[in-house]
Amino acid sequence: MADKVTKGSCNCGEFTYQYTGEPLSIAMCFCKPCQKTAGPNGSVNIIVPNDASGKSVHCNFCVTCHTYVTVNVDAMEGVTVIKSGTIDGDVLGTPPGAEIYTRSRPAWCESKEGRAEFTGAFAA
Ligand SMILES: [Zn+2]
Ligand SMILES: [Zn+2]
Numbered sequence: 001m002a003d004k005v006t007k008g009s010c011n012c013g014e015f016t017y018q019y020t021g022e023p024l025s026i027a028m029c030f031c032k033p034c035q036k037t038a039g040p041n042g043s044v045n046i047i048v049p050n051d052a053s054g055k056s057v058h059c060n061f062c063v064t065c066h067t068y069v070t071v072n073v074d075a076m077e078g079v080t081v082i083k084s085g086t087i088d089g090d091v092l093g094t095p096p097g098a099e100i101y102t103r104s105r106p107a108w109c110e111s112k113e114g115r116a117e118f119t120g121a122f123a124a
Contacts, residue, residue: 012064033071040109050079099118
């Protein structure tokens with residue numbers, strides 16, 4: 001069976017992406033930059049390996065509608081972070097397996113039991 005292809009796009013549809021197979025991780029992130037784009041209650045991010053082009057652009061957003069779609073973070077080399085709200089079709093069916101940057105998580109955002117937690121990025 002062929003690997004599942006997941007596609008996504010910005011609000012206006014001009015910026016699109018796709019990845020094949022399962023992501024490396026799905027993590028709920030409470031870092032300040034995520035809070036500024038997605039709100040204080042955590043941004044659910046899909047983490048996939050970088051494609052071969054090795055782009056080093058940091059925030060990849062649509063120049064037309066300004067939706068943040070993907071992010072590359074220096075602290076997490078070799079991966080691209082996809083803002084999970086941008087996937088098209090069905091909503092994200094798999095819950096996050098980890099929570100990161102919990103040091104800036106609001107006290108009213110309780111963690112789900114069993115989820116791996118990191119006060120910063122994934123343990124280096
Ligand atoms: Zn757009
Ligand atoms: Zn973040």
